[in-house]
Structures are given as C-alpha cells and as structure tokens.
Amino acid sequence: MAPPGLNINLAWYGAITARRSRRRFSPRVISASDLAALQAFCDRCRPDSGVRVAMRQGHPEVYTGALQRIGGAYGRVEGAPWTAAFVGPDGAENDIGYVGEAFVLEATRLGLGTCWIAGSFDRSLAESLVSLREGERVHAITPVGHPLERKAFVERVMSGAVRSAARRQIEEIAPTLKRGLGPAHDAWPAWAITAVEAARLAPSGGNKQPWRFRLDSDALVLSGAEKAYWTAPIDFGIAMLHAELGAAYEGVRGVWQSLPEPDVARFVPGEAGAHRRQTTGR
Numbered sequence: 001m002a003p004p005g006l007n008i009n010l011a012w013y014g015a016i017t018a019r020r021s022r023r024r025f026s027p028r029v030i031s032a033s034d035l036a037a038l039q040a041f042c043d044r045c046r047p048d049s050g051v052r053v054a055m056r057q058g059h060p061e062v063y064t065g066a067l068q069r070i071g072g073a074y075g076r077v078e079g080a081p082w083t084a085a086f087v088g089p090d091g092a093e094n095d096i097g098y099v100g101e102a103f104v105l106e107a108t109r110l111g112l113g114t115c116w117i118a119g120s121f122d123r124s125l126a127e128s129l130v131s132l133r134e135g136e137r138v139h140a141i142t143p144v145g146h147p148l149e150r151k152a153f154v155e156r157v158m159s160g161a162v163r164s165a166a167r168r169q170i171e172e173i174a175p176t177l178k179r180g181l182g183p184a185h186d187a188w189p190a191w192a193i194t195a196v197e198a199a200r201l202a203p204s205g206g207n208k209q210p211w212r213f214r215l216d217s218d219a220l221v222l223s224g225a226e227k228a229y230w231t232a233p234i235d236f237g238i239a240m241l242h243a244e245l246g247a248a249y250e251g252v253r254g255v256w257q258s259l260p261e262p263d264v265a266r267f268v269p270g271e272a273g274a275h276r277r278q279t280t281g282r
Helices: 011-018 032-044 093-109 123-129 153-161 190-200 232-249
Strands: 052-057 082-088 137-144 211-216 219-224 254-258 263-269 277-279
Touching: 011 093, 011 232, 032 052, 032 082, 032 093, 052 093, 082 093, 082 123, 093 137, 093 232, 123 137, 190 211, 190 219, 190 232, 211 232, 219 232, 232 254, 232 263
Parallel strands: 254 277
Antiparallel strands: 052 082, 082 137, 211 219, 219 263, 254 263
C-alpha cells in the first residue's frame, strides 16, 4: 500500500509509458488548475518517514549541469518555470524514490515534463529554497513545465550516449521468469508479470536499472543488482511504485515489506489496509 496520505492513482499507470526525461522547457505558463493539482499532491503526501515534496517557482540557477568539460550542457536545465525538491532524512531514500516518482507521474498525467536530477544541482541553493527542518536534506530535484516539442541537439546527443530510451529485457531484471514455455514454466501470476514490466520502464541513474525481481511463494521480491551506485536506493523506490502500479492495474493491492540486504523489499498481495512499509529484518 502507499504511505499514509498517498493513495495510488491508477492514472499514473497510464503515465508510465508517456513519461520522458526533459530538460528544455517552453515559456508556456502552467495553468492554475495544474499547479493546484500538484500543490494538492504535495500538501496531502506526508508519509511517516518524513519525506515531502516542495515546489518552488523560478531559480533556474539551481541546475548546474553535468560534464563540465563541454560547458555543462547536458543536465543544465533551461527554461523550467518550477522546481520540485524531494526532501527527507537520510535513510528514507526508498520513500524519496517512491513519493518523488508519484509526483513525476502526476505531473506527466497533467501533460507536464520532468527529469529526475540527483547529482547535477546546487545542493546548498536547493536546501535554502525549501527551508529545511532538522534532520532533512534535499535528495533530488526535478524541473516542472511544458517541455519543448523537440530536444536540443546536445540533449539528443547526450541522451543517446547514456541510452536514455533503452531498457533491459524483462528476463534480465527477472531472471527466473520464463514465458512461453508451457504451464510448467509459466508459474508467475499475471499481476507479477505486469508489475515487473512496469518496473522495467522506471527511470534510474544512467538508466542502469539496478533492480532485480524474483517470485517467492506469493510475494514479488525486489533486490539490488550486483553493481549498484549511490542513487540506487532512490531508484529502488521508483521501481517499487511502478511495480505496485502494475499490480494494481491487474486488480491486486498489497503491502511492501522491507528486507535485509542484498534484498530490498517484497510486495505481498492481499494486504488491503496495511501500511506500505513494514520492517522485517532491519
């Protein structure tokens, strides 16, 4: 289940395939109704972990860009009228990814562009803009606005360099899933297959997709890939939301339970009304 205050919106499942990372934005103003919808999301989303989303207008200088040897052109967001900061304490990275991606998909549902940025931003400036409380920090940010219809040349080149549209085959992220080999092999229920397919489309740092899935009895288990990186815990949370949306699309609701490493969490179906985050082994 989602954290208290965040109800799963099945419209976000449809937004999964529409979402694209965008860094160049038009001067078109975000409508008052769309801003109100995003602010309502921020106001009602208050999970127990302390994660929150704060929206601020302007301040394009917060985006520093990456690859400074070419002037920081890639990642240097241009023209975004709003910025959303994903805020929370250390140790809440899974929820940062989960809640942050819910915001991203809500923006996508409204026809707006976004882009997860966890490294190439001015952290001190971002944290001054959101008035941090004790124990909080800004883990990541995203621009919010109407993207330009066509990517700029440098953005197209660098997106290709990091293969931003590429995705691993589903059998790579779910090695025990064997499809099309007959009933003896097709042991995964439809909801679990749809969940993994939705997770396959989740954004991740460098598009590395650091998650792996397996079926354990009736539960879908998420674990980390052998080679992870510093933003992987955030990416795990993003994948968890996508997987949960895939399951919900198939009519299955459930609860995420935290697991000790090298696993991350397992999604147990049929736990309606339970808290999304249950601790087992940590």
